[in-house]
Amino acid sequence: MDEVEFERVIQQMPMGACIINEQCIITFTNSAFFGGLTTRNDHLTGQNLLTIFAEQARFLKRKIDSVFVLKNPSFSYWQQRPHVFPMRSTRPITGDESQMYQNVQFMPIINHNGDVGHVCIVVTDVTAEASYFMQQTALKNELERDHKKLKQLHDELKTAQKQMLQSEKMASIGQLAAGVAHEINNPIGFVRSNLETLNDYMDKLIKTNETQKKIISKQAEPRFIALLDDVYEKNGIAFICEDLPELVEESLEGTERVRKIVNGLRDFASPDNETWCEVNLSAEIGSALIVLENEIKYKATTAVTLPEEDIVFWAKPSAIRQLLFNTMINALHAMQPMGVLSIECGYNNKDILLSISDTGCGIEPDDLARIFDPFFTTKDVGKGTGLGLSEVYATVQEHQGEVNVTSELGKGTCFEFTFKADLR
């Protein structure tokens, strides 16, 4: 091939080529370079590259200098510098990009002295690759966003499922409890009423007996009295008379306890049909503190934070009273003297937030999931019914509220309630 043929090849190459000398004067451009430019220049040859492409002059000079000094090629990439030369996209009709994305090579042309006489700038159109790459990147980002969203949704579903399981459990236990409560209520009713009658009979019998004994001891023969004393002695009548009222009293107390448990169960199963009304939560907190004054006195100091305006919401007053009472009692029981019982109440948009926290012993992490289960108690047998917090839970459910418990062993426990201010 001769020189003319070589030049023809370079002219027809699908990449832009521009040759400059040491003064940055353009000595040659091929048609891809010349024709690709969006700026119209009649002839480039003989002009200074840095003047024509003034916007990129600093960058071009740096690159060209390095090639002249180091005699090694230098490169530029579309990622860092997408449009070195103002050239239009080679896909003017179907392409997404209007400007050409370019990789540029600066190649030294070594002369016969072994020095760099010229630099050849080769511009490669990488618009298609760049466009594809950017689409892929956008797609990847979108996928990542979706993935994140899905993961969040998944977590929410998991939480919801957990909550559903809990309320499902509560519901079935509730039904069971309602049945048991009904079955126990009748017999315990007549046991209690019989016991009360027995108590009455017993009083009368004991009194009659005492009177009889007084009369006999005054009127009867000593022999007869001795005989009677003997019978009394043998049968331990004196002890019986003393013990009997206590036994009956204890039995009555027992039935009273059974009645309370049954009522509690019934409240939990189907919170009674008490009517709803505007309940002043601030006032209820105040009266609960008064009722519990005796309990509080030796156990804790109280820190109560209430907004100036009364907090009023649509609720069942006795259920709310019970809720406050049960939660506060538990808090007090958890504390050694002297702890701090904190009660805070306030609004958050359309929610009412109520928190009751103590500085007590805290709840074992394993127990935390079970505290709302009916009959779950960590108190000694007979000391607690294990129904207090399940009642609390039922009340919260009935009021479409939420309760969240956080606890740290040795530090304390906090019950946070959220109620709807506009439930009505």
Add this chain to the structure above:
Amino acid sequence: MAIPITIADDSALSRKTIRRVLPADWDVTVHEAKNGVEALEAVNNGLAEVLFLDLQMPQMNGYEVLHELHDKHKKTIVIVISADIQPEAQALVNSLGAFRFLKKPISAEELSDTLQEVGLL
């Protein structure tokens, strides 16, 4: 009479290369030193009227050798042949009294020109 010269370089290849590019018609006896200490010994023993000196060497580097020769007012002709070819190295070497600074890799032509300039050929 043959001139005693010493080639001081820690690299065997370098010493070999310098030997190879010595002008064929230059009447010399060649000694070798693998570090600065050996180079100074050669000078002291009269084995180095001309010293081809590398800069980067173990034990005692070329700069230290130049210092020592300068302090002792030795008349040895030192030609530094270095891989560190930055201007700072050249300037430092010249200030320490070296006759010439040659860049590695060294060519026979360059060496012969230098020797002629210094008047050794």
Add this chain to the structure above:
Amino acid sequence: MITLSEEEQDALQEIMNISMGQAADALARLIQTKVALSVPAIEALSPEAFQGMLEGLKSSWSARQSFVGSIRGEVITSIQKEGCEALADIMDFDLPLDKAATEELVLEVTNILSGACLQGFTSQLELTTQLNMPAFYYPENAIKNIDWSSVLVIEVDFKIEHMKFDARVLIGLSEGSIEQALIPIRALLEE
């Protein structure tokens, strides 16, 4: 594992020494500042050891550049982040460096260093090789599908003290290429 005789090791080291001297001079002339460099360390590494070496680059900016011809391999240049701004300043970049400018700087320095190192090396041994475009490299991802058993790594540190600029250049020669490079080296040693 590749084993080099003491003589070959010395020769390779000296040739690299000269190449790196030229590379440092090139960089020094470009930025008008003295560049300090370490003695080249030459070591044959197993894939595991090589992987371990790459691990050490994680805190720096890295770029890799392959070369093909009568010898083949890759140059990995790793530049400590700290000195980048100062270097960018004397290389006429706009400060502060954004992501694209940082990448551009790292690629530019990589190209200068690997170009100069390799040019010196191949011209001394009369080998021919062509450097491809450098690309940014994140050594976080372990190399998969390794089909070689050992690589000869030549390592040099370039430093510019007053700017806290510190670059490590690793030239990795592929197994076949070491044999290719040893032919002219042995010839030099025999003459």
